[in-house]
Amino acid sequence: MILHLALLLLSAAAFLALCAGLKRYQRGLFGRQLDARQSRTLRIGGWALLATAFLFGWIGSDFGRAMILLAGYSTIGALLSVFLVTRGEARRKEGDKPRGSRESR
Amino acid sequence: MGKASHAWLAMAARIAAIPGGYLLAGLASACLARLLPTSNVEAAVTGMLVSFGIYAALLIWAFSARSALRLWLWWGGTAAVLGVILAMSIALEGRA
Amino acid sequence: MKQGFRQSMAWLHTWSGLLLGWLLFVIFACGTAAYFQEEITRWMQPEVTGASDPVAAADGAVRWLEANAPGSGDWYITLPGKRAATTALYWSPAPDAPAGSPTQATLDGEGNPVAARETAGGFFLYRFHFDLHYMPVLWARYIVGIAAMFMLVAIISGIITHKKIFTDFFMLRFGKGQRSWLDGHNVTAVLALPFHLMITYTGLVTLGSLLSPVPIAAVYQSADRYYADAFPQGDTVERTGKAAPLASLGSMVRQADHVWDGAGIGYIYVSNPGDAAARVSITSAPSSSLDARGQTLEFDGVTGRPLDAGAPKGPAQTTEGVMIGLHAGRYADSALRWLYFISGLLGTAMVGTGLVLWTVKRRLKLPDPARPHLGFRIVERLNIGVIVGFPIGLATYFLANRLLPIKLVERADWEIDSLFIGWSCAFLFSLARSPRRGWIELSALCAALFLAIPLVSALTTSRNLPASLLAGDWIFAGFELTMLAIGGMFAFLAWKLRVTSSLAPARERGRRKAPA
Numbered sequence: 075m076i077l078h079l080a081l082l083l084l085s086a087a088a089f090l091a092l093c094a095g096l097k098r099y100q101r102g103l104f105g106r107q108l109d110a111r112q113s114r115t116l117r118i119g120g121w122a123l124l125a126t127a128f129l130f131g132w133i134g135s136d137f138g139r140a141m142i143l144l145a146g147y148s149t150i151g152a153l154l155s156v157f158l159v160t161r162g163e164a165r166r167k168e169g170d171k172p173r174g175s176r177e178s179r
Numbered sequence: 180m181g182k183a184s185h186a187w188l189a190m191a192a193r194i195a196a197i198p199g200g201y202l203l204a205g206l207a208s209a210c211l212a213r214l215l216p217t218s219n220v221e222a223a224v225t226g227m228l229v230s231f232g233i234y235a236a237l238l239i240w241a242f243s244a245r246s247a248l249r250l251w252l253w254w255g256g257t258a259a260v261l262g263v264i265l266a267m268s269i270a271l272e273g274r275a
Numbered sequence: 276m277k278q279g280f281r282q283s284m285a286w287l288h289t290w291s292g293l294l295l296g297w298l299l300f301v302i303f304a305c306g307t308a309a310y311f312q313e314e315i316t317r318w319m320q321p322e323v324t325g326a327s328d329p330v331a332a333a334d335g336a337v338r339w340l341e342a343n344a345p346g347s348g349d350w351y352i353t354l355p356g357k358r359a360a361t362t363a364l365y366w367s368p369a370p371d372a373p374a375g376s377p378t379q380a381t382l383d384g385e386g387n388p389v390a391a392r393e394t395a396g397g398f399f400l401y402r403f404h405f406d407l408h409y410m411p412v413l414w415a416r417y418i419v420g421i422a423a424m425f426m427l428v429a430i431i432s433g434i435i436t437h438k439k440i441f442t443d444f445f446m447l448r449f450g451k452g453q454r455s456w457l458d459g460h461n462v463t464a465v466l467a468l469p470f471h472l473m474i475t476y477t478g479l480v481t482l483g484s485l486l487s488p489v490p491i492a493a494v495y496q497s498a499d500r501y502y503a504d505a506f507p508q509g510d511t512v513e514r515t516g517k518a519a520p521l522a523s524l525g526s527m528v529r530q531a532d533h534v535w536d537g538a539g540i541g542y543i544y545v546s547n548p549g550d551a552a553a554r555v556s557i558t559s560a561p562s563s564s565l566d567a568r569g570q571t572l573e574f575d576g577v578t579g580r581p582l583d584a585g586a587p588k589g590p591a592q593t594t595e596g597v598m599i600g601l602h603a604g605r606y607a608d609s610a611l612r613w614l615y616f617i618s619g620l621l622g623t624a625m626v627g628t629g630l631v632l633w634t635v636k637r638r639l640k641l642p643d644p645a646r647p648h649l650g651f652r653i654v655e656r657l658n659i660g661v662i663v664g665f666p667i668g669l670a671t672y673f674l675a676n677r678l679l680p681i682k683l684v685e686r687a688d689w690e691i692d693s694l695f696i697g698w699s700c701a702f703l704f705s706l707a708r709s710p711r712r713g714w715i716e717l718s719a720l721c722a723a724l725f726l727a728i729p730l731v732s733a734l735t736t737s738r739n740l741p742a743s744l745l746a747g748d749w750i751f752a753g754f755e756l757t758m759l760a761i762g763g764m765f766a767f768l769a770w771k772l773r774v775t776s777s778l779a780p781a782r783e784r785g786r787r788k789a790p791a
Contacts, residue, residue, distance in 0.1 A: 075610075078610045093444075093445045096441075096442060096444075096445070098442055098445075098446070099445055099446075138565060138597075139565075142601070142611070143611065143614075145469040145470060145473075146470075146611065146614030146615070146617075146618065147614070148469075149466050149467045149470070149614070149617065149618055149621070150614070150617070152444070152445070152466045153466060155445050156445045156446075156447050156462055156466070159445050159446075159447070160447045160448075160449070163448070164449070202489075205487070205489030205490065206489070208487070208489065208490040209489050209490045209492070209493035210493075211490070212490040212491075212493050212494050213493055213494065217589065217591070218504075218589060219494050219495065219504060220501070220504040220505050220589070220591075220592060221589040221590070221591040221592065222494055222591075223490060223491040223493075223494040223495060223501060223505075224483075224505070224591040224592050224594075224595050225490075225591040226487075226489075226490025226491065226493065226494070227480070227483045227484065227487045227490050227491060227595075228480060228483070228591065228594060228595060228598075230487040230489070230490055231424070231427065231476060231479045231480070231483075231486075231487065232476075234424065235424070235427050235428055235431055238287075238428050239284075239287070239428070239431060239432065239435075242283055242284075242286070242287040242432075243279075243280050243283040243284060243287075245279065265493060269493070274493070274494060274495055274496045275494055275495050275496065275500055275501075275504070
């Protein structure tokens with residue numbers, strides 16, 4: 075169980091970092107754009123977290139299983155990031171909207 | 180005539196690549212199976228495992244090739260060569 | 276050059292995805308459900324309770340078979356495991372048995388027939404995703420194989436044509452019409468891309484000897500010779516006609532368990548029981564290893580002593596076994612099984628969003644949106660009929676399990692027929708309504724049916740959701756909660772469609788007035 079929890083958290087963190095490292099999603103996540111150096115750090119950090127997750131999986135079970143678990147938890151981590159970005163973008167839109175406009179969704 | 184029928188012919192040539200590609204992939208994986216220096220069952224299974232990948236690659240090729248004529252020339256030529264190799268191998272060593 | 280290639284791949288992706296998309300949707304939906312087939316079967320037989328011991332189950336099975344199927348040819352015994360609760364028996368009928376005598380039975384852990392309602396359970400959903408129904412299984416497997424090949428080409432061409440696969444990775448914009456559907460299709464496809472590729476290729480390999488006989492025929496003169504080499508334990512030994520009692524199956528099971536260090540027993544095959552030439556083949560549980568074929572131990576049926584193991588499998592055969600294992604996912608523990616399930620749901624959604632995307636894109640290009648051409652109308656109707664219609668069929672299947680009379684003759688077949696009856700009714704209804712109305716009304720009906728499942732279950736059995744939750748019965752509770760979740764999802768869909776449909780005409784009109 076601990077292994078699964080660790081992989082879930084590491085993958086989620088990894089994908090959030092990778093997502094935050096791409097300019098397109100920074101408005102949705104942070105409300106502003108980050109500079110090039112911060113973006114690169116986030117991307118490197120994301121890949122490092124992913125590698126850590128794989129190593130965890132390899133130590134906790136075996137190579138094959140680690141790949142499978144990583145693929146599965148990557149999906150969950152990525153889904154989480156999509157959810158956060160989408161919510162952030164929607165919140166930003168609501169904030170940008172002038173008063174009195176009709177709600178569209 | 181002219182352009183419209185040319186387009187239909189080109190499309191037909193590509194659709195024909197669906198069964199044609201299956202046979203070519205079969206030939207290629209069969210030759211592979213014959214030439215692999217492993218046990219019979221290992222060779223047969225290896226051939227089967229890679230056949231789907233070969234077929235998919237051939238279909239991508241067929242539907243992205245700009246000249247259907249050139250595609251079929253390549254396929255026909257390769258099939259002939261593979262066919263000869265396969266026939267010779269079976270004639271010389273027989274089947275399990 | 277590059278642009279020509281991407282464009283041709285876009286064309287290929289559209290057609291390889293669309294032509295068999297509806298069949299692929301159903302295959303994906305049922306395959307996804309199949310990851311919990313044992314749990315589904317347990318829910319569909321609420322009379323069965325409790326776990327069992329494989330040794331006692333094996334001995335009980337033999338006692339029952341000797342008493343009820345004397346003189347029969349071969350026995351196939353699948354023992355209960357961590358997830359299934361019963362012992363499944365199949366046997367080839369005795370030469371003097373009357374025609375139509377039974378050849379299968381289900382026993383509980385002690386070897387007594389299970390007094391539960393007859394059902395095909397989750398097993399039907401699993402078989403359906405490659406054997407289909409109402410047709411010879413050979414045809415079905417060829418059709419499914421062709422569909423799988425279409426899927427593989429669709430995935431590969433989709434990857435090639437997806438220009439900004441990395442930067443668009445997390446993009447999911449709502450309320451933007453075609454762009455939103457494309458985002459949805461991209462997200463469901465890319466986020467579980469390794470799974471989709473793996474499941475499609477391994478699916479082909481699982482039916483490999485059927486779909487790709489040419490390389491095998493190049494090496495072997497006949498299929499029988501190939502099977503003899505590939506599955507050496509299948510060697511049949513002739514009956515001697517000399518009667519000899521079968522040695523204790525339970526003790527053979529215990530020996531196998533010891534050799535495999537507790538990996539668990541999958542199934543048992545007994546040839547020539549009661550004869551001097553009896554042989555027992557015990558295969559390890561699929562949950563024990565990635566290789567689906569597992570390991571098999573052979574025993575002499577009369578002495579109970581293990582026979583020679585034979586040569587180990589080579590890398591190609593092991594790869595094949597592992598690929599089948601990856602596809603079936605029987606090795607997976609609880610958490611990994613849920614990951615498989617979620618990935619399968621994403622795959623189903625990928626196919627569904629792709630089908631809808633086709634109509635959304637085409638609608639913008641229609642010269643007269645009030646009268647679209649036949650192809651468009653067909654796709655639109657099939658979309659509703661399958662994407663909402665098939666789930667309605669599934670809900671009907673589960674409801675029928677609770678509502679059909681317990682003692683109904685051929686009850687299992689009637690349950691399956693109910694699935695198709697429900698699906699057909701939904702399909703016909705969708706043909707009678709305008710597409711916009713059809714989506715909303717059928718989604719609402721689908722939601723209602725799924726939400727009704729736990730309710731109907733509570734009214735017709737003693738095992739209801741609150742009781743299951745309190746008792747920690749996660750199989751029952753999990754199934755019914757999942758039904759509620761699916762119902763909720765369709766309710767949300769119906770609500771969303773109602774809200775946006777009133778806005779859609781205005782938006783479309785606005786788009787048409789604006790320059791392209």
